Structure formats: C-alpha cells, structure tokens
Amino acid sequence: MAKVHVTTTINGEPMEFLCEPSDTMLDALRGTLNLTGSKEGCASGDCGACSITLDDRLICSCLMLAVESEGHDIRTIEGMAQGEKLHPLQQKFLEMAALQCGICTSGMLVASDALLKKNPDPTEEEVRFWLAGNLCRCTGYDKIVRAVMETAAEMRAQ
C-alpha cells in the first residue's frame, strides 16, 4: 500500500512522518513517532487513555486518522513537562497519589490540563463531568479529582 506523507506539528516541533491511510493518530504516535505516553485502552473512544489535543481541543487520538493531522497542531503528554520540570498537575498527581497502575494517567493529565486552560476555577462537579471520558480502574477517581482541584487552586494563586 502507498504510504501517505504527513507534515504536522507535535508538541511545538515540526514533524514529518509516513503512515497508512487507515492508521489512527494513536498508531502513528505510538508506532512511527515512538511517543508511547498516550495509551491504547479501548480503541473506541470510551476510555480516554489516548487523549491528546488537536489545535488545543481535547480529543481521543484513537478516533482520529493520522493523515488528518496534516497542517494541524498536536499536543501529547510528552509535551506537558518543561524539560525536567513537571507540570503542576503532574507534580500534584504524584504528591497526592492520584495514580496507581498509570495506564489512565497520561490521558487524565492531558484532559485535566485542557480543562484548566479553559476553566481555571472549576467546581468539583465540573471536574467530574469533564473527566467522565477518562476511565480509571484503580483509584476510584476521588484522588484524581482532588488533585485537579488542588492544582487549580494553586495555579490561580500564582
């Protein structure tokens, strides 16, 4: 099959890659581009483990074709920390033990970051509804929700 050449921007860096027309963005990220922070849970848009942003909008990378990224701006979990310095959400997830096995964590972080960029002062209900598309089988969600609320409060104070 003829591969398609795609030119895009990933975490602020210009990027070119080849893919099959049927490859999902998640396939391209985890395979060709070796950005394995985004996870494949359900591959049908239910679990949110593959969450990324496309032009600053939160999406599931398993529900997007890799060829669709042509000319767009993609951000993944790999772009969240600034070098060695963790993003406040990452730091708070560690401090408050808002993760256990870690499979959902990158999706939770990307989704929470997208929420706080849009709404720096969410209510607990808003956090829970926003994260309804991110499934976690370990934590019972409470620690995650509290970590997001706490991070939001600290980020507002700064």
Next chain:
Amino acid sequence: MTELRYLAPETLDEAVGAFAKAGSAARILAGGTDLLVQMRSGILKPGVIVDIKKIPEMTAIEQTADGGFRIGAAVSGMALAEHGKFGKAWPGVLEAVNLIGSKQVQGRASAGGNLCNGSPAGDSVPAMVAAGAVVTIQGPDGRREMKVEDVPAGPGRTNLKPGEILVSFKLPPRPAGSSDAYLRMIPRTEMDIAVVGVGVSLTLKDGTVTSARVGLGAVAPTVLLVEDAAKALIGSKLDDAALAKAASACSAACRPIDDKRGTIAYRTKVAGVLLKRTAAIAAQRATQKN
C-alpha cells in the same frame, strides 16, 4: 484486499465528485467518532474516505441575515458550545449536541454525523427536529433542502441519495419569547445512549403558547416530529390538562423496541413524562428572556 484512499478536498464540488465516483465504497469523514469505531471493529471497510473538514462551509457557524443560524455539518459539539451566541438562541439544541459522548468525543463529533449515522437515539436529532431545522444537501444533481425529520429512513439509513453529502443545518430566527430544551432518559448520569429523548421548542406570548414543535427520539425506527403534542400545547398556558394531552400524544406516537436499555412499556410512559419536563424547561427559558 482493497486499498483505502483518503481524500481531503477543499471544495464541496470536489467532495461531491469524489464521493459520487467512489459509490458505495466511499464514506464521509466528519468527526469520525462513529466511522473509525466501525472500521476498527471490521463492520465497515471503506475504499475511499472523503474528509469534509477542509471545506470552509462544513465547519462554519454563521448568523444569517434574518437572525437565524447556519451550522456546517462537520462543526463539532465543542465548537458549537464555544460560539458566543448560538447557545443563547438555541440552548436546547446545544444541550442535546453536548450530551453526545465525552468531552473528547465532543471535540470531534458533529450534529451532521449524528444525523447521518441514522441512529433513532441520536441526541441532537430530536432537538433539531423541534427547532424546525432544515438541512442543505449537495449531490451530483446540485443542491436541495430537506427538513431534518425527513432525513432518517430507518436505523442506520437516511433519505440522502447516492453521492449526496449533508452540508449544513439552517435554524430559523427566534421571535421574542422563544426557547427550547432537550431531555433524555438514560440509566446513568453521563455518556450513555438515550432510552427516550425529547426536544421541545416553544414561543410564548403573555404566558400562552403561540407556537410549538416536539421531537421524540429512541422510541421508533426514526426520530419523530410529534405534531399532535405540539397542537396540544399551542394555545394553552401549559396548564396540567394541556401537558397531559401533549404527553399522551407523545406516548401514542411511540413504536419502540424492547431491549436491555428499556422495555416498550417503560419507553412509552417515559416519553410522556419527559415531554412535560422538557416543555417546562423550555417555557422557563422562554420567559426568562423577556
């Protein structure tokens, strides 16, 4: 093994040409939240995918000269929510669109896809029916318009002809004292498929309903326009008797299936209950605006 070709035309004419030429092997890609899942599960193996999101008209939200709105078929739910004015004019349509899937899904999924997917339970469809939305369709024989309620033909099927593409939804201008609402019954609070969905659009003058439309979903092979329910509301002050009559009309219109989500008896009863609740919300919003 057939090779999949991906096309992303920048004009509607190109898209229609490519889509019509590829025939039944072709699929339109808007948000892809249904298409990619169907491809992944092996239900669908398209030969050609026509991505319509590079066509400006498909992703535009415009206020028309008469005060109505035109929404491109591929506009995502999140884009609609972020529009400054749309949700004020059509809160019911917006809440219906924003009930589709998670925030991630809303970042991609469109009302156009929801309609063309042909699900009797698509959340945006009853609200669009209640709104009196008209769709523009373009195909090899040119453009035509169709009422939203005439688009679905049955589960998974539409009345679009081969080669035709849904382009946009046109929503009429809102007279003073108008609003709308959408409610659905699901067994949980978020991210589920409607057991019953009701959209109501109302115009009130001095507390009396002067016009009404009711859309009913998930209780028949297609989403229904329930004219008898609207007739029961028009001329009333939404008193108990009028609401009971409209609720009965909704229950009478039901031709549901029994499945794991709800029985025939349950869906039929809930259709009436939801009509009353949805009408109350629409009326409250319509009065607030005055």
